[in-house]
Amino acid sequence: MLKESVYREEHQPGAQIFREGEPGNCAYVIERGAVEISSLRQGRKISISQLGEGDLFGEMALIDGEVRTGTAIATEETVLVVISLDQLREKFEHADPLLSFFVRNVLERFRTFQSRILGETEQDSPTAALLNADMSLTRHRERAMRKIRFEDQINKALINGEFEIHYQPILDLRNGTMAGVEALLRWNHPERGLLYPKDFIGFAEETGLIIPMGLWVFEQSCRALLRFQTRIEELGGDTAPFFISVNLSSRQFSDIDLVRNMSQIIDETGVNPEQIKLEITESLLMDNPARAAVTLNGVKALGLEIAIDDFGTGYSSLSYLHRFHMDTLKIDRSFVSTATINGGSMEVVRAIAGLAHNLGLDIVGEGIEQPEQVTLLRDLQCEYGQGYFFSKPVAASSILARIERQFGGHGHSNVTPLPAGQKLQ
Numbered sequence: 001m002l003k004e005s006v007y008r009e010e011h012q013p014g015a016q017i018f019r020e021g022e023p024g025n026c027a028y029v030i031e032r033g034a035v036e037i038s039s040l041r042q043g044r045k046i047s048i049s050q051l052g053e054g055d056l057f058g059e060m061a062l063i064d065g066e067v068r069t070g071t072a073i074a075t076e077e078t079v080l081v082v083i084s085l086d087q088l089r090e091k092f093e094h095a096d097p098l099l100s101f102f103v104r105n106v107l108e109r110f111r112t113f114q115s116r117i118l119g120e121t122e123q124d125s126p127t128a129a130l131l132n133a134d135m136s137l138t139r140h141r142e143r144a145m146r147k148i149r150f151e152d153q154i155n156k157a158l159i160n161g162e163f164e165i166h167y168q169p170i171l172d173l174r175n176g177t178m179a180g181v182e183a184l185l186r187w188n189h190p191e192r193g194l195l196y197p198k199d200f201i202g203f204a205e206e207t208g209l210i211i212p213m214g215l216w217v218f219e220q221s222c223r224a225l226l227r228f229q230t231r232i233e234e235l236g237g238d239t240a241p242f243f244i245s246v247n248l249s250s251r252q253f254s255d256i257d258l259v260r261n262m263s264q265i266i267d268e269t270g271v272n273p274e275q276i277k278l279e280i281t282e283s284l285l286m287d288n289p290a291r292a293a294v295t296l297n298g299v300k301a302l303g304l305e306i307a308i309d310d311f312g313t314g315y316s317s318l319s320y321l322h323r324f325h326m327d328t329l330k331i332d333r334s335f336v337s338t339a340t341i342n343g344g345s346m347e348v349v350r351a352i353a354g355l356a357h358n359l360g361l362d363i364v365g366e367g368i369e370q371p372e373q374v375t376l377l378r379d380l381q382c383e384y385g386q387g388y389f390f391s392k393p394v395a396a397s398s399i400l401a402r403i404e405r406q407f408g409g410h411g412h413s414n415v416t417p418l419p420a421g422q423k424l425q
Contacts, residue, residue, distance in 0.1 A: 007081075007082045007084070008031065008079055008080060008081055008082065009028075009079070009080045009082055010077075010078070010079050010080075011033070011074035011077075011078045011079075011080065012074065012077060013074055013075060013076050013077060014073065014074065014075075015073070015074045015078075016071065016072070016073055017035065017058075017072040017073065017074060017080070018058060018068050018071065018072050019068065019071050020039055020040060020067075020068050020069065020070050020071045021067050021068060022067060022068045023061065023067055023068075024058060024060075024061025024062050024066075024067065024068050025062070025084070025085050026058065026062065026082050026083060026084050026085060027056060027057065027058040027059040027062045027082075027083040027088070028056070028057055028058050028072075028080040028081065028082060028083065029054070029055070029056050029080065029081040029083065029148055030051055030052060030053050030054065030055050030057075030078065030079075030080060030081075031053065031079045031080065031081050032053060032077075032078065032079040033052075033053070033074060033075075033076050033077055033078025033079060033080075034050065034051065034052050034074070034075045034076050034078060035050075035051045035055070035057060035072050035073065035074055035075065035078060036049075036050055036051070036072070036073050036075050037049045037051065037057060037070045037071070037072055038070060038071050038073070039069065039070045039071065040071075048070055050075070057072060058072065059083075062083070062085055062088055063088070081148055081152075083148075147203070147207075150200075150203055151203075151207050151209065153189075154200065154203070154204060154207075154209050154213070155209070157187060157189070158209075158212060158213060158216065162187060162188050162189065162190065163185060163186070163187050163188075163213070163216065163217075164185075164186050164187075164188060164395075165183050165184065165185055165186070165217060165220050165221065165224065165396070166183075166184050166186055166393035166394055166395060167181035167182065167183055167184070167224065167244075167393060167394060167395075167396060167398075167399050168181060168182045168184060168386055168391060168392065168393040168394070169181055169386065169390055169391045169394075169399070169402065170182060170243075170245070170364060170384050170385070170386045171384060171385050171386065171390055172383065172384060173365075173374065173377055173378050173382060173383060173384060173385050174378075174383065177406060178399075178402055178403070178406060179240070179242065179243065179384060180242055180243035180244055180245065180275075180277075180384075181228070181243075181244055181245070181399060182244075182245040182246075182247075182279070182386065182393075183217060183220075183221040183224070183244055183245065183246050183247070184197070184247075184393045185197055185201075185213075185217055186393075187199070187200055201249070205249055205250070205251045208251065210249050210251045210252055211251065211252055211255050214248070214249060214252040215261055215262075215265070217246060217247075218246055218262060218265055219265045219268075219269065221244050221246045221276070222244075222265055222266065222269040222271040222276070223269055223271075224244065224396050224399075225242070225243075225244040225271055225275060225276065226269060226270070226271055227396065227400065228242050228244075228396075228399060228400065228403060229241065229242050229272075229275065231400055231403050231404075232403055232407055235403070235404070235407035235408055236407065237403075237406075237407040241272065241274070241275045242275065243275045243276065243277055243305075244275065244276055244277070245276075245277040245278075245279050245307060246276065246277070246278055246279065247278075247279045247280075247309065248278045248279060248280050248284075249284075250281075250283075250284045250287065253280065253284055253292070253295055254288075254291065254295075258295060258298075258299075259295065259298035259299060259301075259302065262299070262302060262304070263302055266302060272303075273302050273303035273304050274303050274304075274305070276304050276305065277304070277305045277306070277307045277327065277328060278299060278304055278305070278306055278307065279307045279308075279309040279330065280306065280307070280308065280309065281308070281309055281310060282308060282310075282311070282320070285320050285324060286320065289320070289323075292324065293323070293324065296324050296325070300325060305327040305328065306324070306325070306326050306327050306328070307326070307327060307328035307329070307330055307364070308321075308326055308328070308329050308330060309330050310330065310332040310333075310366075311329045311330055311331055311332060311352060318355070321355075321359055321361075322359070326359075326361055327361060327362060328361060328362040328363070328364060329352060329355075329356045329361050329362070329363055329364070330363075330364040330365075330366050331349055331352050331353075331363065331364070331365050331366060331382070332366060332367075333366040333367020333387070334367075335348045335349050335352075336349065336365045336366060336367045336368060336373055336377070336387075337367050337369060337373070339373065339376055340370065340372045340373060340376055346376075349365075349376070349377075349380065350380060353380040353381065353382055357381065362383050362384065363377075363381075363382040363383055363384065364382070364383070364384040364385065364386060365377040365382050365384070365385040365386075365387075366385075366386060366387065367386075367387045367388075368385045368386065368387030368388075368389045368390065369387055369388050369389045370389060371389070373385075373387075373389070374389065
């Protein structure tokens with residue numbers, strides 16, 4: 001289910017990459033080397049431009065389906081990143097229609113401009129010089145090259161196993177025990193070290209790589225849940241089934257194969273789907289309610305639970321809570337962190353807790369960092385809490401060690417209440 005890594009071509013000096021008049025089925029970005037673009041006019045070769053590292057060429061025929069308007073020759077040993085027609089078509093299919101219109105309109109004008117340039121007989125004419133005059137084009141090319149390289153790195157990270165999942169404990173505030181965990185993705189980048197989601201998830205969304213990445217996270221989370229639950233049972237734990245929360249992005253949510261792929265993973269791992277919560281945002285539901293209803297119905301049919309993440313920061317309409325049959329509300333950390341010092345935040349937390357209870361939903365308070373926040377959430381009868389006060393996200397081995405301490409040797413769970421100033425041990 002992984003995309004292939006970025007495809008490259010190598011060319012020796014003098015090698016022809018494509019010829020004027022040929023149909024175009026791919027574009028190129030120069031990773032290393034140099035390329036000359038030229039055209040024949042009345043039997044005379046006219047050099048259009050000299051391109052170097054980071055430059056894009058061959059894109060016009062790829063976008064508008066016309067033949068090549070020039071010939072591309074490597075002028076030194078050159079390595080090219082190839083952008084196929086299928087790759088570009090996928091980008092355009094997901095692009096805003098207005099953006100696609102703008103791109104094609106600009107391209108049409110550029111072809112007209114280029115034809116005028118090619119009418120010049122002097123290579124160093126003022127019009128030809130305009131091709132390389134705009135420095136902003138260089139900046140755009142550099143940014144595009146960085147994106148292409150980053151996409152290649154993410155592909156390789158998926159293949160080479162550079163991603164890992166950390167788990168943040170979620171406590172049952174009624175008795176102080178660890179009731180579940182939230183799965184959080186990390187990237188052990190070979191050059192940049194440990195990266196957090198904010199460093200790469202946005203780009204993965206943009207490129208579509210979030211889909212295979214998200215399925216990998218879901219599968220690994222299912223396997224981790226099995227290990228956690230099995231160990232609890234081996235130790236004689238008699239609490240409610242341990243659960244795991246997995247975040248779902250908007251791009252994943254729009255994937256028509258999401259439910260089928262999740263069903264396959266559940267069947268292959270043998271996990272109990274009722275122990276899995278999918279965390280989604282309010283905006284994800286409201287961007288396309290009709291599509292959201294179809295996806296959520298399929299997810300619920302698998303037995304999975306749904307949690308609204310960062311509740312209170314999104315849309316003002318609350319009708320979706322009834323329409324989409326949620327199971328859990330997660331109160332955003334911005335309210336929890338200030339509730340004990342800000343009357344407005346306190347009332348928001350109180351209102352969310354009351355709303356959730358009236359609808360029969362569980363509550364998770366996020367971002368707990370102070371004992372006073374634990375006391376507040378307990379007073380409001382919030383079932384669960386998570387945050388650095390209890391634990392940062394940790395490796396699976398640390399969760400297993402906590403399970404050993406919580407259940408080990410007693411034949412039952414440790415259900416003694418957690419004092420307001422005591423962290424999870």
